[in-house]
């Protein structure tokens with residue numbers, strides 16, 4: 574495993590980490606979740622990502638129980654939660670968003686479900702137009718001061734919103750956000766590479782990036798249409814299918830086909846190649862993997878080996894093949 578600093582902080586996360594979205598508490602039962610966390614840990618993974626919203630809190634329960642069962646040393650791993658969407662099906666106004674009340678309540682709930690005394694990373698899962706950024710920065714700072722959160726950050730905030738949070742923190746002497754959690758993959762790269770470009774040096778911002786396989790599209794499993802067993806065909810995920818496949822003019826399936834054809838030419842499995850591509854960006858602190866089966870996770874963990882194997886010419890071919 575390779576370890577990378579979370580931006581300019583002293584926290585070293587494994588370059589490959591493991592998250593629970595869609596899988597834990599849904600398709601992935603307790604036994605499989607435990608098996609995958611054990612495999613990831615044995616491979617050197619030290620960061621496990623979660624959120625209040627994943628399976629309405631059940632993903633955190635499953636992860637917390639697995640980590641406790643496996644007796645992982647608390648000082649050896651990092652675990653996260655995210656607040657915003659709420660952990661119930663129809664949240665009331667105080668059960669969602671980034672108000673001081675919900676940020677604090679959600680933190681306490683995550684600590685209980687994950688069975689830990691503190692969260693290593695705590696994210697604002699989206700910006701909240703109904704809460705002043707200052708209120709959220711103050712709430713996060715309070716949790717940091719109380720030792721309930723070590724590093725706080727944002728997920729899919731605009732560069733302007735992140736800047737605003739830093740400005741408030743500096744002015745009021747509060748803990749600023751350390752990291753952002755954006756989507757990043759071969760088909761979705763503008764925010765990480767362009768919009769956030771000035772923020773890395775300006776704030777020492779770290780990134781924990783999500784959906785390196787574009788929810789499986791880059792494995793080639795949807796090259797001939799949405800098959801029944803994949804994530805995009807799951808009940809209740811029509812919105813995700815529309816988002817991932819996009820409109821025909823975006824040519825996302827066509828680009829995925831070209832990518833998987835090139836992977837085959839290079840003699841590589843598409844999934845670790847797509848993940849290795851994310852790892853090439855030095856502003857990526859950790860690439861968060863998702864898997865619905867242990868075999869997928871094992872394949873994806875090969876990404877670091879792929880990164881070492883390929884030369885610049887191969888990466889150039891890949892960029893050309895997948896260009897928008």
Ligand SMILES: NC(=O)c1ccc[n+]([C@@H]2O[C@H](COP(=O)([O-])OP(=O)(O)OC[C@H]3O[C@@H](n4cnc5c(N)ncnc54)[C@H](OP(=O)(O)O)[C@@H]3O)[C@@H](O)[C@H]2O)c1
Pocket residue numbers: 591592593594595596622623698728729754755782783784785786787788789792794802803804805844861862863864865866868869870872873
């Ligand atoms: N902050 C946010 O808003 C946000 C959003 C999304 C995710 N996340 C975090 O990022 C983590 C990773 O994101 P993601 O799960 O979307 O990652 P991803 O790698 O893009 O998608 C993972 C899914 O792709 C399929 N897959 C994975 N490896 C495969 C392989 N080798 N061969 C074939 N299929 C494979 C599996 O689904 P099927 O087998 O069901 O097809 C798996 O669940 C999440 O778990 C979560 O912690 C954060």
